[in-house]
Amino acid sequence: MNSLGIHLLLELKDCRIDLLDDLPFIQKTLINAAVSTGATIVGQTFHKFSPQGVTGVVAIAESHLSIHTWPEHGYAAADIFTCGASFNPREAAQIIIEKFECRDPSIVEVERGRLQQVAGVPQ
Amino acid sequence: MNSLGIHLLLELKDCRIDLLDDLPFIQKTLINAAVSTGATIVGQTFHKFSPQGVTGVVAIAESHLSIHTWPEHGYAAADIFTCGASFNPREAAQIIIEKFECRDPSIVEVERGRLQQVAGVPQ
Numbered sequence: 674m675n676s677l678g679i680h681l682l683l684e685l686k687d688c689r690i691d692l693l694d695d696l697p698f699i700q701k702t703l704i705n706a707a708v709s710t711g712a713t714i715v716g717q718t719f720h721k722f723s724p725q726g727v728t729g730v731v732a733i734a735e736s737h738l739s740i741h742t743w744p745e746h747g748y749a750a751a752d753i754f755t756c757g758a759s760f761n762p763r764e765a766a767q768i769i770i771e772k773f774e775c776r777d778p779s780i781v782e783v784e785r786g787r788l789q790q791v792a793g794v795p796q
Numbered sequence: 797m798n799s800l801g802i803h804l805l806l807e808l809k810d811c812r813i814d815l816l817d818d819l820p821f822i823q824k825t826l827i828n829a830a831v832s833t834g835a836t837i838v839g840q841t842f843h844k845f846s847p848q849g850v851t852g853v854v855a856i857a858e859s860h861l862s863i864h865t866w867p868e869h870g871y872a873a874a875d876i877f878t879c880g881a882s883f884n885p886r887e888a889a890q891i892i893i894e895k896f897e898c899r900d901p902s903i904v905e906v907e908r909g910r911l912q913q914v915a916g917v918p919q
Contacts, residue, residue, distance in 0.1 A: 677866055677869065677871065677873070678864070678873060680805070680873075682803070682906065682908070684908065684909065715841075715843040715851065716841030716842070716843050716851075716853070717841060718838075718839030718840060718841050718853065718855045719839070719855075720838040720839050720855055722857070728838065728839075728855050728859065728860065729855075730839070730841065730853045730855055730860055730862070732841045732842075732843055732851050732852075732853055734845070736851065736864050737851065737853055737862055737864070739853070739860055739862070739877070741801070741859050741860070741877065741879070743800055743909065746800065746909065746911070748800065748909050750800070750801060750803075750877070750908045750909055752875070752877075754862070754864065754873070754875075756864070781906075783805065783904075785805070785807065785873040786807070786866065786869065786871050786873055788869070
């Protein structure tokens, strides 16, 4: 692999709506997805919006997990950005998909920081 | 626009290396990029790694800004995820590019939560 990081963009459609507005559940799910798949948490911030919706980010030694929910659309956008081999982002993605009882998930995988494109800096 | 959010993926190559390891500078830059372009901050977390590298996330009412830096490669991966019209993500991206004195930036723009693809939930 020539990239510094792997970034998974999760489009989580048709989720269980009540879960998308449940901050404690969302916080627990993201933290469990991180820790149980080998990540080391270094920070976190979660926020509940009025009348609905939750934003949450877990900073990990391997980069971050984030989620933004729209309960009114049954939808959440989650991101898993990882570097290094100690953390399995695809396993974390499956945990998040299952926990939100998502019936229409899709994942786009993006390579970040491709080394051969890093200009002007010794490799 | 039919999507709930716009997600900018910034590949910041050939940045000024010392800035990529300066946590106070990185924190100030992300917060200024958010606030000066209309975002409302609801949380933040920053972490300095040893021997080098910084991870930072600013949660905003409009979603989030994040950055992960690799000073050893002169590279940073930044994300600006926004929903709604009150915050201008492209303007925030330009601020970040300029502040890091990035000489080889690229931006990929991704639509998140396209409504016509949200299944099973009334619009």
